[in-house]
Amino acid sequence: MADTRNITVTVNGEAHSREVETRLTLADFLRHELNLTGTHVGCEHGVCGACTVLVGGTSARACLMLAVQCEGQEVVTVESLAAGGKLNPLQQAFQDHHGLQCGFCTPGILMTLTEFLREYPDPSEAEVRTALTGNLCRCTGYQAIVAATLDAAKRMRGGA
Amino acid sequence: MKPAPFTYHDPRTVAEACDLLATHENARVLAGGQSLMPMMNFRVAMPDHLVDLNRVGELSYLRWEGEALCVGAMTRQRDLEFSPDVGRRCPLLREALAHVGHRQTRNRGTFGGSLCHLDPSAELVNVTALLGGTLHAASKRGTRDIAFADFAVGYMTTSLEPHELLAGVTLPLPGDGRGHAFVEFARRHGDFAIVACSALIGFDRGGRIADAAIALSGLAHAPVRPAAIEKSLRGEQPGAAAFKAAAAEAGKLDAMADAYVTTTYRQHLARVLTYRALELASARAGERANG
Amino acid sequence: MASTWFGASVKRKEDPAFLQGKGRYIDDIHLPGMLHAAFVRSPYAHAKVGRIDKDAALTMPGVHAVLTFADLPEPVRRQTLPLLVPHPALRQPFMPHALVKDEACYVGEPVACVIADSRYLAEDAADRVEVEYQPLPAVNDCRDALGEGAPLAHAGAESNVAARFPLRVGDADRAFSGAAHVFREKIYQHRGGPFFIECRGAIAQYDAAADSYLLHVSSQGSHRLKRCMLEMFDLGDHQVRVVTPDVGGGFGPKGAFYPEYVNIAVASRLTGRPVKWIEDRRENFLTTHQERDQYWDMEIAVEGNAKIIGVRGQLIHETGAYVPWGIVLPWITATTVPGPYVIPNFKLDVVSVFTNKIQTTPVRGAGRPEAVVTMERLMDRVARELKLDRAEVRRRNFIQPGQMPYNVGIIFRDGRPVTYDSGDYPACQAAALAASDYAGFGSRQAEARKAGRHLGIGISNAVEATGLGPYEGATARIATSGKIAVYTGATPQGQSHKTTLAQIAADQLGVDYNDVTVVTADTATISLGMGTFAARTAVNAGSSVHLAAKEVAAKAKKIAAGMMECMEDDLELDGGYVRLKSAPDVRKSFAEIAVRSIGTPGFSMAGGLAPGLEHTSYFTPEQSVYSNGTHVAEVEVDIETGAVRILRFTVAHDCGRVINPLIVDGQVVGGVAHGVGNALFERMVYDENAQPLTTHFGEYLLPLATDVPHVDLVHLETPSPLNPLGVKGAGEGGTIASIAAILSAVENALEPFGVTVAEAPISPQRIVELLGEHALGRTR
Structure with a gap:
């Protein structure tokens, strides 16, 4: 008999109740139960960072959490970033600087940087690069991501 | 790479957790999940019971007792990293934490989880060894203290019994002037x-x-x-x-x-x-x- | 017509969806009733496979089927996976079956396929399939494989040799006998993999009523996969449609046809439901193709003034267990060796060897980085021995711009002589040296040495065959609504086709590039295609889009001229209208013209025009076009730990005319990062039984944001005369030259200690080994 639980998780401000198998990862819950496929799965062992989401306000690997652990918690995913379909300053900076190519690592990187820029509103290049070490990108060489992040920080400080 | 089936338990107290460990065979304790979850996804670890300590509030603390720092097993690495007191009173720990994983793993990863996983190169294990930390184990039979030297008994193997969990660690602070x-x-x-x-x-x-x-x-x-x-x-x-x-x-x-x-x-x-x-x-x- | 969009750094059309998590990658597609596959894979590198007991698995909850070789339909059992590029030099063209028939030849080769309600349940059941294995001796090293009495990678093979072939220019042996100097280098270049962040995956959906398959697959070329499906299942053209959705990185290996795709198609027909398989990262380490393991033994002969008179030697290339791309990889490697230098005499003997490891097929650079490393190591050796500056040695040997087109004297994989179409190699190196302040490096190095720091600088030059044929196609079509669509078989994995191809079409049609929708990689929309690999899309698809859109523009004018009763020459296209140049208000919209173009029921078509405001072009290049570049790496080596930090990295490159500079910059910088991985980090370790020990990202080290340097770029533009746009490929150059430059810089940093570098990747541990006592540094 599969071990299941009823859980309620608030994702991007909306409460979702489901019966889930307890071994279901948060990443699979978001993607396949809630159809929020913006959170990507790249390694399932906590290295690539493509599945990074915010849980209780801090960044976490969704492949290393169980959905049941999020009972009663607030989860924030990439789908929440563009309010009303308008790219937020970080997203816009990514487009302006060509900070993404295949786009697969992008959601995890955006979520990591969303947390990072809250803590470091005026970061140095070295701080940005260190913050990115938990996310792998195979396309860009990171250079345009770093440029986009620094520019986004500037725009956000300017209230753009 | 999906975990094999298990029965999930989320106790709210140390006593409840100890009860579960005492009554279930092939149970594993889940702390921050940054090491155990990958092993479960690879099916290298296939516990029948998973005892999740994330809702055991009493295991998450940071206290200063005289010339010692007491850290709960479930205290997140992030909480130590961002604690101004840790930076001031135990800068060694802060310096070590800068090398631990990445922001996402430190947000979830715990001090106790790192000690119990016992990777030979883990920074927090190193600091515990240097400071001569004492580990506090809990089980249905009560608590016992384990000197670090007696804790690490083999490659990624601790002296914790299957029915025990790590509750916390006491780290004697280096004296002034060190x-x-x-x-x-x-x-x-x-x-x-x-x-x-x-x-x-x-x-x-x-x-x-x-x-x-x-x-x-x-x-x-x-x-x-x-x-x-x-x-x-x-x-x-x-x-x-x-x-x-x-x-x-x-x-x-x-x-x-x-x-x-x-x-x-x-x-x-x-x-x-x-x-x-x-x-x-x-x-x-x-x-x-x-x- | 002047370019409005071609050459402009416009923002990508792909981005808004990707940035909001609205991309549609293979695992984002959910079809009603969909089942999930997991594979039982050989745990041995080489084994006879005996009885397979699937009873326990079949009784597990949610399990629908377990396929073994015996369960496959007849046409699938009868044949192995298609060999995409046959070649007469291929002596033993071993290819795998869709499932192991009786002999597994690498760890991870699929033995059985389990279909269940979820991936979780499928993996549970796969663990319960019992397979009898009888392990056989395994071949884990391509050099050992050639030895007398070596075990055979395939039981019953004549040897472990897949192919042998020679390349000859002039008379190398004679040239060597009269040379002033001859230097010999043995060089090892290790495997590397694509390691895209999105693993492979596919969904097969069998439609019983139409007796046809729809395959969604994360690929680099839908049309080639369709061809493979048709052959495997013995089907007609109408029975397979392949669609590639958004792809999370490809870098070469997603262009291949893999056994999993066959299995899920079989399973979909068997169960009557769509079946999805998503490769997980462990499977990715075991079963997605990787590249190389090459051992070189080379000699260079030069005159007293460092002018090259000959290069000769041997290359042992590991192909792994099978040869899905024939000898493409070692052939490209061999033909890339001469690079930008005049080499009058050249002789290379290549042997491609089977081992019991995952097969090697093109990964970003496709055999070229290895050739560049080899040639540039030889050039550094000449400079060292003759006590000349490394840039000067290269300068003395460059093919001069006046020699273009330049026939190297060898045959490329496209069957054409390697003939460089254009390029100014001396200017390119000069630009890189200037941008990197090569002249000032000596004082930087001396200054650092005073402080006990060891800096090094390295240079490399590369010429890259890009834009390979045979063709790519494009259909440009204006619907009766006036909306513009471009269809192509090119299959992007991050290269921005939907933006760059729209830019090209927009220029011809006089519209904003946002008004052109590019639809890629759906076999239902265009009949032929090759896909995106070998830095070929800008040249092939780009030219086809240009030609197709140009024809549509001409047709629109012709029809409008009839409608407006004027001369075509009096008309121009602008903003979705064809209008009178002299009176812009007098105009016809694309919609009106498109409606006219398709005719009216019952009325004859006027004017002899083919119906429809559309055109399909297949640009068929007569040969490859050759991009080139110079890379300069400046590094610091910590001699006590062996750590290498790249301080500065400069690329001067020439890929002809640039469609979108922002995008080309991204391609080049990303390519350099891939090279950083190959030069310093990425290593697959196997044990003596060819069992891979490197199976996750904790052990296989991809470069992080803190490992990759900022790259300074200099663009040169020598248009290619061989296509209408003057473009050349840009996707791989960043990788091709970077590895050699980094190795050269490391060697230069360690010059005071007499260390030479002859392998990639070069690890800190290896650097410390090479330094010996010197690595004790301050602790001595």
Whole structure:
């Protein structure tokens, strides 16, 4: 008999109740139960960072959490970033600087940087690069991501 | 890479958790999940019961008791990293934390989880070894204290019994005036080190080394405290000659090998990093003595 | 017509969806009733496979089927996976079956396929399939494989040799006998993999009523996969449609046809439901193709003034267990060796060897980085021995711009002589040296040495065959609504086709590039295609889009001229209208013209025009076009730990005319990062039984943001005369030259200690080994 639980998780401000198998990862819950496929799965062992989401306000690997652990918690995913379909300053900076190519690592990187820029509103290049070490990108060489992040920080400080 | 089925338990108290561990076979304790979850996804770990401690509030704390820092097993690495008190009163721990994983893993990863996973190169294990921490185990039969030296019994194997969990750790703080250092060599930022070396040095009034502590990770299944080297430094004038002599001895310690790293290279790094750690710790001890 | 969009750094059309998590990658597609596959894979590198007991698995909850070789339909059992590029030099063209028939030849080769309600349940059941294995001796090293009495990678093979072939220019042996200097280098270049962040994956959906398959797959070329499906299942053209959705990185290996795709198609037909398989990262380490393991033994002969008179030697290339791309990889490697230099005499003997490891097929650079490393190591050796500056040695040997087109004297994989179409190699190196302040490096190095720091600088030059044929196609079509669509078989994995191809079409049609929708990689929309690999899309698809859109523009004018009763020459296209140049208000919209173009029921078509405001072009290049570049790496080596930090990295490159500079910059910088991995980090370790020990990202080290340097770029533009746009490929150059430059810089940093570097990747441990006593540094 599969071990299941009823859980309620608030994702991007909306409460979702489901019966889930307890071994279901948060990443699979978001993607396949809630159809929020913006959170990507790249390694399932906590290295690539493509599945990074915010849980209780801090960044976490969704492949290393169980959905049941999020009972009663607030989860924030990439789908929440563009309010009303308008790219937020970080997203816009990514487009302006060509900070993404295949786009697969992008959601995890955006979520990591969303947390990072809250803590470091005026970061140095070295701080940005260190913050990115938990996310792998195979396309860009990171250079345009770093440029986009620094520019986004500037725009956000300017209230753009 | 999906975990095999298990029965999930999320106790709210240590007592409940201990009850579960006492009554279920093949149970594993889930802390921050940054090591156990990958192993479960790979099906390297296939527990029948998973006892999740994330809702056991009493295991998450950070307390100062006299000259000791007490850390709950479920205290997140992030909470230590961002604690101004830790930065001020135990800068060694802060320096070590800067090498631990990445922001996402430190947000979830716990102090106790790192100790119990017992990776040979783990930074928090190294710090616990250097400070001579005492680990507090809990089970249905009560609690017991385990000295770090008796905790790490083999490669990624602790002396915790299957029905026990780690509740917390007490880390004696280095006395005033000690200089600290945590240096490591890893291939990339956030990787487990190939070799790490931490050190504490205190000077006597004459500016000679009064006491030295060294912990080397990456040579054996657990950090090595080279007592002979520590002793040989006492009474020495801090400086290149003393550091070289100590480093040369560190380079002769036994070291393991694996498919990626040779014994020779680990010994070489032990030598280089011992020198660097002693140099940095001495400089800081000197600043404290003069400041 | 002047370019409005071609050459402009416009923002990508792909981005808004990707940035909001609205991309549609293979695992984002959910079809009603969909089942999930997991594979039982050989745990041995080489084994006879005996009885397979699937009873326990079949009784597990949620399990629908377990396929073994015996369960496959007849046409699938009868044949192995298609060999995409046959070649006469291929002596033993071993290819795998869709499932192991009786002999597994690498760890991870699929033995059985389990279909269940979820991936979780499928993996549970896969663990319960019992397979009898009888392990056989395994071949884990391509050099050992050639030895007398070596075990055979395939039981019953004549040897472990897949192919042998020679390349000859002039008379190398004679040239060597009269040379002033001859230097020999043995060089090892290790495997590397694509390691895209999105693993492979596919969904097969069998439609019983139409007796046809729809395959969604994360690929680099839908049309080639369709061809493979048709052959495997013995089907007609109408029975397979392949669609590639958004792809999370490809880098070469997603262009291959893999056994999993066949299995899920079989399973979909068997169960009557769509079946999805998503490769997980462990499977990715075991079963996605990787590249190389090459051992070189080379000699260079030069005159007293460092002018090259000959290069000769041998290359042992490991192909792994099978040869899905024939000898493409070693052939490209061999033909890339001469690079930008005049080499009058050249002789290379290549042997491609089977081992019991995952097969090697093109990964970003496709055999070229290895050739560049080899040639540039030889050039550094000449400079060292003759006590000349490394840049000067290269300068003395460059093919001069006046020699273009330049026939190297060898045959490329496209069957054409290697003839460089254009390029100014001396200017390119000069630009890189200037941008990197090569002249000032000596004082930087000396200054650092005073402080006990060891800096090094390295240079490399590369010429890259890009834009390979045979063709790519494009259909440009204006619907009766006036909306513009471009269809192509090119299959992007991050290269921005939907933006760059729209830019090209927009220029011809006089519209904003946002008004052109590019639809890629759906076999239902265009009949032929090759896909995106070998830095070929800008040249092939780009030219086809240009030609197709140009024809549509001409047709629109012709129809409008009839409607407006004027001369075509009096008309121009602008903003979705064809209008009178002299009176812009007098105009016809694309919608009106498109409606006219399709005719009216019952009325004859006027004017002899083919119906429809559309055109399909297949640009068929007569040969490859050759991009080139110079890379300069400046590094610091910590001699005590062996750590290498790249301080500065400069690329001067020439990929002809640039469609979108922002995008080309991204391609080049990303390519350099891939090269950083190959030069310093990425290593697959196997044990003596060819069992891979490197199976996750904790052990296989991809470069992080803190490992990759900022790259300074200099663009040169020598248009290619061989296509209408003057473009050349840009996707791989960043990788091709970077590895050699980094190795050269590391060697230069360690010059005071007499260290030479002859392998990639070069690890800190290896650097410390090479330094010996010197690595003791301050601890001595």
